[in-house]
Amino acid sequence: MDSSEEYSVSGSVTNRCYIACINGELSSAQMGQLYDEIVRMAEKRELRGVIMDLNGLAVLDSAAFCVLRKISVALALMGLKSAWMGIKPAIASSLVDFGADVDDLCICLNIEDGVRLIGSEK
Numbered sequence: 001m002d003s004s005e006e007y008s009v010s011g012s013v014t015n016r017c018y019i020a021c022i023n024g025e026l027s028s029a030q031m032g033q034l035y036d037e038i039v040r041m042a043e044k045r046e047l048r049g050v051i052m053d054l055n056g057l058a059v060l061d062s063a064a065f066c067v068l069r070k071i072s073v074a075l076a077l078m079g080l081k082s083a084w085m086g087i088k089p090a091i092a093s094s095l096v097d098f099g100a101d102v103d104d105l106c107i108c109l110n111i112e113d114g115v116r117l118i119g120s121e122k
Contacts, residue, residue: 009037015115016048023056031067039074049118050075051111055086062098072105082106083114 011020020038042050052068054060060068072082083106087095095102108114 009034011041013045013047014111015119016046017115017118018042018045018047018050019053019111019114020050021053021056025058026064026067028063031064035067035071035074038071039078042075042078042080047080049081049083051083051085051108051114051118053085053111054091055088057086057088057091060087060091060094062100065095065100069101069105081118083108083117085110085114 009020009022011018013019018038018041020041022034026034038050038052050071052071054068057064068084072084075082085108087107106114106117108117
């Protein structure tokens with residue numbers, strides 16, 4: 001498989017929230033590209049926040065987790081909120097296994113929940 005086909009990000013904006021649907025498998029080279037893509041999209045629009053939809057991710061290892069966390073930190077520095085959606089049970093289990101720090105992350109069940117959380121957080 002060509003490295004450009006390993007993952008894709010598609011998105012839409014609803015209620016001033018960008019929903020970034022991340023699909024596939026992230027290689028290390030693509031993680032920086034993903035970071036740039038989402039932060040650039042957030043910069044271009046007048047958004048309240050970004051919902052990262054992880055339903056389509058095959059694997060979330062510690063390196064990919066760190067990049068997604070960096071995206072959330074960068075968005076916060078830009079004055080935007082972020083929410084993570086679609087964490088599968090196997091991914092949640094692996095996050096616990098490698099001791100991922102998820103304490104300050106905003107996790108949501110679905111888009112409506114994410115939009116509500118982003119709209120209500122301070």
